[in-house]
Amino acid sequence: GAGVSQSPSNKVTEKGKDVELRCDPISGHTALYWYRQRLGQGLEFLIYFQGNSAPDKSGLPSDRFSAERTGESVSTLTIQRTQQEDSAVYLCASSLLAGTDTQYFGPGTRLTVL
Amino acid sequence: AQSVAQPEDQVNVAEGNPLTVKCTYSVSGNPYLFWYVQYPNRGLQFLLKYITGDNLVKGSYGFEAEFNKSQTSFHLKKPSALVSDSALYFCAVRDGVYGGATNKLIFGTGTLLAVQP
Numbered sequence: 001g002a003g004v005s006q007s008p009s010n011k012v013t014e015k016g017k018d019v020e021l022r023c024d025p026i027s028g029h030t031a032l033y034w035y036r037q038r039l040g041q042g043l044e045f046l047i048y049f050q051g052n053s054a055p056d057k058s059g060l061p062s063d064r065f066s067a068e069r070t071g072e073s074v075s076t077l078t079i080q081r082t083q084q085e086d087s088a089v090y091l092c093a094s095s096l097l098a099g100t101d102t103q104y105f106g107p108g109t110r111l112t113v114l
Numbered sequence: 115a116q117s118v119a120q121p122e123d124q125v126n127v128a129e130g131n132p133l134t135v136k137c138t139y140s141v142s143g144n145p146y147l148f149w150y151v152q153y154p155n156r157g158l159q160f161l162l163k164y165i166t167g168d169n170l171v172k173g174s175y176g177f178e179a180e181f182n183k184s185q186t187s188f189h190l191k192k193p194s195a196l197v198s199d200s201a202l203y204f205c206a207v208r209d210g211v212y213g214g215a216t217n218k219l220i221f222g223t224g225t226l227l228a229v230q231p
Contacts, residue, residue: 041224
């Protein structure tokens, strides 16, 4: 079946502009996660959605970052007034449930802020 | 706080030789451990996980990992390396209590595996 998809695959923007990144999870997966991977580094957790529960936003680095999820489907990560340090690959993952269920990752969006 | 460490930035091995990629963890409570692989310009692919039960976990592409509670380790192994195994490998531990609000993965910094022909 279809895996996690993300769009765009690449995004180049100018400092100060806003960007929106999209994630389509695997159908039926109730949990959705956003991570950030900076060049040469591991993944940093950003935000987690589980069903209708309040999202865990504890990993968002600043108030310029926000995310929404429509029901148990698409999620959008928005970065306002982008800065050069926001340049990274943004990865989305979904799992059937939370807990110990395996998280399946999308291919990522490579964001470059000039 | 939960954490994982991957002490080697890079591991070099000749094709056909056994490989080991090291991971140690620090958790409060039961550890839930994962290995992922990342090929260039690709997302992460799940290899295997340890939740409970047998200490030796078998996963995709012939990889396995051994959970060692006394040494707090979860090393990834493969009996015979292939050139196509060359990639970036990440160990991760799940944060939070099962059913709790937080279920994010905490990742190590990654180990680059280079298999020479």
